[in-house]
Amino acid sequence: MSNIIDLSLSELASNIKNKKISSNEATSAYVERSKKSKYLNTYNEETFETALKKANEFDSKPDFNKKLPGVPIAVKDLFCTKNIKTTASSKILNNFIPTYESTVTQNLWNDGSILLGKLNCDEFAMGSSNETSYFGNVISPIDKDLVPGGSSGGSASALAAKLTPATIGTDTGGSIRQPASFTGTVGLKPTYGSCSRYGIVAFASSLDQAGPMTRNVKDSALLLEVMSSFDNKDSTSVDFKRPIYSKDLSKDIKGKKIGIPKEYRVEGMSEEIEKLWEDGKNYLKDCGAEIIDVSLPHTKFALPTYYIVAPAEASSNLARYDGVKYGFRTEGDNLIDMYEKTRSAGFGDEVKRRIMIGTYVLSSGYYDAYYLKAQKVRRLIKNDFNNVFQKVDAILTPSTPSSAFKIGEKSNDPVSMYLNDIFTVPVNLAGLPGISIPAGLDKKGYPLGLQIIGKSFDEQNILNIAYSMEDKINFKFNLKEWWMNE
Amino acid sequence: MSIDLKTVKHISKLSRISLDEEKAKKLETDLNSIFKWIEQLNELKTENIEPLSSIAETKLRLRKDEIKSKNIREEILKNSPDENKDFFVVPKVVE
Secondary structure (H helix, E strand, C coil): CCCHHHCCHHHHHHHHHCCCCCHHHHHHHHHHHHHCCHHHCCEEEECHHHHHHHHHHHHHCCCCCCCCCCCEEEEECCECECCECCCCCCHHHCCCCCCCCCHHHHHHHHCCCEEEEEECCCHHHCCCCCCCCCCCCCCCCCCCCECCCCCCHHHHHHHHCCCCCCEEEEECCCCCHHHHHHHCCEEEECCCCCCCCCCECCCCCCCCEEEEEECCHHHHHHHHHHHCCCCCCCCCCCCCCCCCCCCCCCCCCCCCEEEEEHHHCCCCCCHHHHHHHHHHHHHHHHCCCEEEEECCCCHHHHHHHHHHHHHHHHHHHHHHCCCCCCCCCCCCCCHHHHHHHHHHHHCCHHHHHHHHHHHHHHCCCCHHHHHHHHHHHHHHHHHHHHHHCCCCCEEEEECCCCCCCECCCCCCCHHHHHHHHCCCHHHHHCCCCEEEEEEEECCCCCEEEEEEEECCCCHHHHHHHHHHHHHHHCCCCCCCCHHHHC | CCCCHHHHHHHHHHHCCCCCHHHHHHHHHHHHHHHHHHHHHHHCCCCCCCCCCCCCCCCCCCCCCCCCCCCCHHHHHCCCCCCCCCCCCCCCCCC
């Protein structure tokens, strides 16, 4: 049998069900490998001892009816885990130990999974390179000095380095799909309302969604069906009949209409990305799908809209970090002084920048010009998608405008960093599902991804399209384990 | 429209984030470049467009006003940065 760490999530789950591998064997394999991979800086918090204990408990009383029986999994450090430190990679939450569990992680444990640890991310999920984390940069296993993307950078890196069989992230403007694209993995952002936001450290509440990050499309289907649930504790959770995504997964996409939005052919797009997109179209044609040119005219306004809406919501959400109820505190001369000193010392530069943007656009005299304007443009962006989805079943785009960049390459220029999310942000503004799958390598040998965008709650359809394409693409990346000796 | 240092300091006050002079100047530069880029939204006419505040455009659900969590005082206070475990404690606000 092949090495445990080389098995996909679905394969590992079925091997445990067939008693070929014990939970202890699987958990030990990932713990050992994670211990040898400290150089990548993926873990904020390791729960290896507890994980091994739980694995043994599972083996002594196994329940093979669970979907993830005794399967170890590491999760982004943005999900509150009961009695386990949850920091959102921020100094201000460096000592925060939640007394409750997020609904999404609870769903994982209910289906038999075991927590390996909490994974590094950009501070409060604000970033596209994992360089804003209080706990330092995450290194991509793809190459030395390369960012894994962000904000779910620790998740992407741990997944690509095989430190966990699968993981979960959150996506506010591309935080699952962009790092998946950078690391040659699969990342799915579900429709807004599919996965509960309860217990996830809030960034921008009208955009945040949790989703699976996996080695292949089938694993994404399996993990999504475990994560997604209707939850009374999230006021925007949607009550719909959730499909058994992995069971209904099919490669029959004959006759499906796939839109190619001309506005995504952005100025200065590299030939490599053009070719990747072209190849993607051809794979779809080979599968019997029909390619249709479409237009999403307000695409170029999506990023500036996002950089009003997301910081506005963030400035409001992050008002709770005041040094009173939880987290870090710096003493001051009086109450206001204490607030100001605590927040100044507790937040990093990017978080402060976004709180400031958000406060400004919501402040008296500027609200109409910025925030209200952005909400109106958001409507236009959503209408664009509504119109296109009258004609097509899904949309194919590149996931990112380039492959992964070097650490430090964009960190001094916020706007150039923001532009990285140009293809992913519109999907969050419209609340739609999107999946990024690895689709090729650039000339440096770094992974590139393609994104499939679907109608609301049509995850099954985009999973099926991704599943068909995955077969044709047959993506291979020769992972060299260079970091093990560092 | 540009954001001057005085405005940066005003926003910092509203945000309850203290800034030293150097950080304030850096933010002045950053915010100006970000807002210059954001200004492109003004190319669009939006007079008659209904603003979109939430993508889940359904009515919020109503529920009975019932207490579901009981005796969680200790849990709520557990992460308080102050050592007093009976109350949240803040610096004196009334003379």
